[in-house]
Amino acid sequence: MPVLVHTSDVHVGAPLGWLGDRASEQREQIRRTFSSTVDLALEERADCLLIAGDLFDSGSPPSSDVRFVLQEIARFTGESGSTAVIFPGSHDSLGTASVYTNYADEFARVARLFVLGEDDRTAVDLVGPGISIRGSALRSNRSTTHQLAGLAPSTDLPFSVAVAHGSVDVVPREPDDHPIDLEELAAPGWAYFALGHWHSWREIEGASAPAVYAGAPEAMAVDQTGAGHIAVVELGSSGAAVRKHRIGVRTVVGAAIDVGTTPDATAFAARVRESVPPDIDTILRLGLSGLLAVDSGFDETGFLAAVVDDYFQVVAGDRTYHLRLDDEALARLPERLVVGQFARMMKRKLDDAAGDEERREIEDALQLGVALLQGKDVLR
Numbered sequence: 001m002p003v004l005v006h007t008s009d010v011h012v013g014a015p016l017g018w019l020g021d022r023a024s025e026q027r028e029q030i031r032r033t034f035s036s037t038v039d040l041a042l043e044e045r046a047d048c049l050l051i052a053g054d055l056f057d058s059g060s061p062p063s064s065d066v067r068f069v070l071q072e073i074a075r076f077t078g079e080s081g082s083t084a085v086i087f088p089g090s091h092d093s094l095g096t097a098s099v100y101t102n103y104a105d106e107f108a109r110v111a112r113l114f115v116l117g118e119d120d121r122t123a124v125d126l127v128g129p130g131i132s133i134r135g136s137a138l139r140s141n142r143s144t145t146h147q148l149a150g151l152a153p154s155t156d157l158p159f160s161v162a163v164a165h166g167s168v169d170v171v172p173r174e175p176d177d178h179p180i181d182l183e184e185l186a187a188p189g190w191a192y193f194a195l196g197h198w199h200s201w202r203e204i205e206g207a208s209a210p211a212v213y214a215g216a217p218e219a220m221a222v223d224q225t226g227a228g229h230i231a232v233v234e235l236g237s238s239g240a241a242v243r244k245h246r247i248g249v250r251t252v253v254g255a256a257i258d259v260g261t262t263p264d265a266t267a268f269a270a271r272v273r274e275s276v277p278p279d280i281d282t283i284l285r286l287g288l289s290g291l292l293a294v295d296s297g298f299d300e301t302g303f304l305a306a307v308v309d310d311y312f313q314v315v316a317g318d319r320t321y322h323l324r325l326d327d328e329a330l331a332r333l334p335e336r337l338v339v340g341q342f343a344r345m346m347k348r349k350l351d352d353a354a355g356d357e358e359r360r361e362i363e364d365a366l367q368l369g370v371a372l373l374q375g376k377d378v379l380r
């Protein structure tokens with residue numbers, strides 16, 4: 001049976017600023033994971049490697065990224081004799097400044113590599129395995145155009161695969177976010193819908209054939225806990241069989257720690273490790289919650305430093321912790337002392353705070369001030 005390997009949103013060259021000092025290492029991982037995708041496509045004897053948009057993070061990637069990608073695609077097409085199809089997405093859309101235009105000669109030199117949209121091409125027909133890959137490539141980063149409207153399946157080949165990069169209306173979406181309507185996915189005659197743009201794996205219900213977002217092979221943002229997969233699709237006369245294959249190396253895992261019950265950095269670190277086992281390939285999204293005593297001396301930077309080496313990276317998640325500044329806490333700070341007067345003044349400011357951000361600033365100042373006035377060495 002013909003086999004298609006479907007990936008998307010590889011985002012080679014992404015800046016990954018959210019990963020801080022580990023960003024460049026993760027950019028290298030994105031490359032290695034793309035090489036693993038090629039390895040898998042060769043192992044599976046795939047008839048086609050299909051990239052459903054955003055292979056590159058930008059329209060003007062460094063030439064080293066372009067050469068790397070072309071070398072890997074040539075490894076696939078060269079060793080297998082099969083075909084690779086690139087669909088230009090929202091980050092690497094077609095146009096005068098497109099990577100596919102700027103490096104047109106280099107792309108053309110790779111045998112059996114096709115870029116949909118180049119020379120107005122909307123189909124790549126693989127006569128041997130009987131697959132027709134069809135799609136209307138993106139020409140801008142935002143668009144209200146429905147890519148699937150007006151796209152028809154092949155009348156000659158048994159397996160028509162529609163490729164699209166956009167947002168299906170099963171979730172609220174912006175009107176210019178490359179709309180794909182569920183109705184368009186219900187059109188008959190297609191064997192598979194290869195979707196891109198969303199970075200977590202998702203199978204869309206209600207389509208006339210399997211309609212799958214393979215998602216980004218490596219997460220592109222801290223909320224993408226469903227990233228890290230590619231789709232291996234077997235096309236048969238009774239329909240396409242889709243296998244979700246884990247390809248990514250780094251995984252985003254979320255945890256929320258109650259800092260009101262962890263008196264010091266050591267206790268905090270123990271609690272974090274208990275929630276999420278240390279793993280150098282885990283990106284830990286750490287939420288902090290709880291109620292802190294006004295004199296607890298909690299220091300977020302210091303606490304996070306105690307666990308940062310246990311994971312690939314620790315990224316701040318929701319921070320909802322607050323100071324407990326009830327009458328009891330205030331009574332413990334005598335009014336006759338400066339510390340008591342300071343705390344009461346800050347409490348009034350807190351009551352008048354306009355929003356969460358201002359509240360957090362006042363709470364930080366209050367906690368720091370109380371600690372200083374009590375003679376603690378907190379300014380290191």
Ligand SMILES: [Mn+2]
Nearest residue numbers: 009054197198
């Ligand atoms: Mn993308």
